[in-house]
Amino acid sequence: MDNKDLNFIQDQIGYTFRNTDLLQQAFVRKSYSAENGGQNNEVLEFIGDKVLDLMVVRLLTEKYGIITDSEKYREYSSRYDEGELTEIKSSLVEKKTLAQRMRELGFAKYLIMGRGDELQKVDREQSVQEDLFEAIIGAVALDSGWDMRAMQDTVEIMLNPDEFLEESDDDYVGLLQAWVLKDTGTRPLYHYRKGSFQAAMKFPFEGISQESGKEDTPEFEEILASTCQCYLKLNDDLPLFRGFGESNSQARKNVCRLAYTYLKENGLLSFIRREIPNPNRAEAINQLETLARRGYFPLPKYGFSERYDKNGNSVWTARCVITGEKKRFTGTSSSKREAKKHAAYRMLRYVLENY
Numbered sequence: 001m002d003n004k005d006l007n008f009i010q011d012q013i014g015y016t017f018r019n020t021d022l023l024q025q026a027f028v029r030k031s032y033s034a035e036n037g038g039q040n041n042e043v044l045e046f047i048g049d050k051v052l053d054l055m056v057v058r059l060l061t062e063k064y065g066i067i068t069d070s071e072k073y074r075e076y077s078s079r080y081d082e083g084e085l086t087e088i089k090s091s092l093v094e095k096k097t098l099a100q101r102m103r104e105l106g107f108a109k110y111l112i113m114g115r116g117d118e119l120q121k122v123d124r125e126q127s128v129q130e131d132l133f134e135a136i137i138g139a140v141a142l143d144s145g146w147d148m149r150a151m152q153d154t155v156e157i158m159l160n161p162d163e164f165l166e167e168s169d170d171d172y173v174g175l176l177q178a179w180v181l182k183d184t185g186t187r188p189l190y191h192y193r194k195g196s197f198q199a200a201m202k203f204p205f206e207g208i209s210q211e212s213g214k215e216d217t218p219e220f221e222e223i224l225a226s227t228c229q230c231y232l233k234l235n236d237d238l239p240l241f242r243g244f245g246e247s248n249s250q251a252r253k254n255v256c257r258l259a260y261t262y263l264k265e266n267g268l269l270s271f272i273r274r275e276i277p278n279p280n281r282a283e284a285i286n287q288l289e290t291l292a293r294r295g296y297f298p299l300p301k302y303g304f305s306e307r308y309d310k311n312g313n314s315v316w317t318a319r320c321v322i323t324g325e326k327k328r329f330t331g332t333s334s335s336k337r338e339a340k341k342h343a344a345y346r347m348l349r350y351v352l353e354n355y
Contacts, residue, residue, distance in 0.1 A: 001027065001110055012105055014157040014192045014230075014248035015140050015150060022143050024112075026135035029128075031114030041135035048138030055137075055155040056092050060085055063165065091164055099129035100326070101158055104177060106187055107132060133158065149247070156249040163327060172256035175353060176234070179263065184235050188256075191231040192248045230255045238262075279352060284345035288320075291348075296355050298323045300347060302340055318343040322351070 001009075006020050017023045026041050033040040064085070065078035078085065091097065102108050108123045111132065122128045137155060144150040162171040180188050230251035232241040241262070243255025263269050275294060276287050292299045303319040318339035321328045327350060331342025 001112070005110055009107065009110065009136075011189070011191050012107075012157075013136065013140075013154055014190070014252070015144070015154045016192075017139070017143050019143055022139040023136070026139040027107075027110050027112050027132065029111060029113045029117055029122075031117040032112050035114045041131065041138075044135040044138035044142075045131045046134075046138070047141055048134035048136065051137050051141045051151055052093055052134060052155060052159075053089075055152050056089050056159075056161070058152065059156065059161060060088060088165070092159065092161055095126050095130045097159075097164070097326075098133040099126035101160070102129040102133050104187065105158070107136075153247045153249050156247075157252060162253070172260045173252060175260055176232075176256050178354060179260075179269065180234055186235075189233040190252060191233075192251070193229045193231070194227070227251075232256065232259055234259060276348070276352065279345075279348055281341055281345040284341055284348045288344050288348045288351070291351060291355075292322075297325065297351065300344065302343065304336060304339070306336075320344050320347045322347065325351075 001024055003020075006017075006023055009023065010016050010020075022044075025039055026044050028038070028040045030040045030042055061076075061078065064080050065076055067074055068077050080088070108129050111117075111123045111128070113123065117123070136158070137151070140154045141151055160171070160173050163174045176188050180186060227244045228246065228248045228251040230243050230245070230248060232243070232252075232255045234241075238259075239262075241255050241259045243251050243253075243258050245251035245254050260269075275291060275296075279287060288300050291297070300320050300322050303321075305317045305319075307315050307317075309315055314334060316333055316336040316339040318331045318336070319328055320330070320340075320343035329343050329346035329350065331339045331344075331346065333339040333342060
């Protein structure tokens with residue numbers, strides 16, 4: 001890989017390496033080092049696997065739990081139990097998820113392989129793409145000196161967990177990914193910066209920013225001095241967008257929200273919501289089935305489980321899935337029917353924005 005390739009990869013993962021040799025090593029397969037000498041990505045993959053687990057667990061415990069104060073104790077409580085958290089974590093770090101992310105980022109083409117691997121086209125295999133994902137995380141861990149913020153930020157940018165977490169109904173990163181792929185067959189391009197507002201203004205593109213009307217105030221510049229900035233380029237016909245956040249991951253979410261709003265306000269999005277003028281929870285099951293029968297996706301499938309609260313009352317959980325769709329949604333209620341409506345409504349909202 002040359003410097004242009006390395007810079008592109010760093011832009012997309014939101015982390016700038018002090019030692020770019022580590023980043024390049026993350027792309028070196030054992031087959032190449034066996035033929036040419038040098039190090040490969042196997043140990044980086046091992047490190048990244050453990051870091052990924054830790055960062056995802058941290059994300060889930062912060063999202064779904066809280067330290068609560070009582071008269072005697074300060075205890076941690078979670079919305080989900082151990083089994084449910086394990087299930088969510090598994091869906092985030094499983095092979096097909098990580099491989100899909102590598103394909104979306106377009107990183108597999110940069111793999112450095114031996115002749116045998118090249119002939120067998122192993123870069124298309126899910127396990128190889130999964131290894132690459134983990135090796136990049138391992139390289140970030142070593143290069144950053146095990147900096148928790150850098151590791152967490154990179155994992156969230158590369159993984160985009162909002163696509164899978166049920167409460168994240170507005171996955172603007174995923175929505176834009178799908179829109180650009182459909183519109184141009186390419187991918188969104190990101191660039192991250194830190195520093196003062198004046199430094200940011202030197203970036204050589206015109207664009208639309210998240211903020212408005214405060215750019216010239218000293219107070220605003222002081223705030224931005226420690227703010228992460230994310231620039232987003234969709235295609236040559238659209239402006240460059242810029243968003244801010246406390247982390248690169250948050251800045252990316254904000255700039256994607258900004259860009260999506262711009263596309264929507266300028267009539268550049270097409271919505272199947274025209275088919276359902278009044279989406280609502282009460283009719284969600286039938287509305288979702290209507291869209292399926294009109295050919296947008298296969299008929300949804302539902303699964304149910306029952307448990308009991310501490311008073312012995314039934315608590316139903318319904319799961320709604322669509323074949324070929326990675327995201328699933330659940331609903332919970334004392335009534336099986338209401339739980340199904342809740343799950344269907346969440347899936348309905350999702351497909352109305354994605355299809």
